[in-house]
Amino acid sequence: MNSQNGFLLSYIKYGENDAVLHCFTEEDGFQSYFLKGIYAKRNKKKALLLPLSKFNFSLNPLKGNGIQTISKFELVKSNDIYMDIKCNSVVFFISDFLNQNLKHENKNPTIFFCLEEFIDELEHQNYQSHLVFLIKILKIQGVAPLLNEGNFLDPETGTFSQELTHQLFSEDISTIWKAILYAENPYVIKVHSTFRKDFLDSVLVYYHYHITDFKTPTSLEVIQQIFE
Known part of the structure; x- marks a missing residue:
């Protein structure tokens, strides 16, 4: 598992509860990540998905040719x-x-x-x-x-x-x-x-x-x- 700092640029809902995030990251430039369960009813973190929010992403190892999955993410800095x-x-x-x-x-x-x-x-x-x-x-x-x-x-x-x-x-x-x-x-x-x-x-x-x-x-x- 590795971590990555990045700015959220956009996201799209995938299925009922998941999303694909498009980010500009510090280490790898433009990246897309899969985020499971963000739209689940009890998940309060969906309110954090705001454009240009800076996050630290913990990523699961990449398997095959798909996109990496986020295991967890935290807001680096909140602002108004x-x-x-x-x-x-x-x-x-x-x-x-x-x-x-x-x-x-x-x-x-x-x-x-x-x-x-x-x-x-x-x-x-x-x-x-x-x-x-x-x-x-x-x-x-x-x-x-x-x-x-x-x-x-x-x-x-x-x-x-x-x-x-x-x-x-x-x-x-x-x-x-x-x-x-x-x-x-x-x-x-x-x-x-x-x-x-x-x-x-x-x-x-x-x-x-x-x-x-x-x-x-x-x-x-x-x-x-x-x-x-």
Whole structure:
């Protein structure tokens, strides 16, 4: 039996009482685990199955080519982010984003630490932390824009130019990109509400250009409405 720390990204009910959990783990990256009996009437732990909860999983040895079964799991740290509607919408958006776009990611301590940092920002009610987190993931993946003297970010080439190349990447939006890319601690940067929707849209456009098979989170519309 071995143990594993990981963030829950999503889960689906399997049969009457069981579930399959999709997680991003510290040691093995994206993993799926089988959890027996979580929906049994007397099992109170089903209330712990919240997106981006950090768990320690005890795993039974893998038999054959199936997925590993969880023998028990414990919440590593409890927090109150799920009681705040804005934090909650950010959590669901990022867990949705990671669940769809990290499925082939192996062990990556930098992404794991980045997730811990992001959760910490949410605990301090930084409602814009998802905007910075998405840029940080681009940097980790090695596809963030290259900084130069241009005023307009070209999302296709990943460079800044002197002319507008995409309607979403105005000088204002491009300036926000530069500020986050330059900053030693980008989480302190505040994106004005006037630009928040267009900035998030611009980030997703950039992902479509640079991340193979990128999928827009299905919860995008919800988070855009919450922050209007």
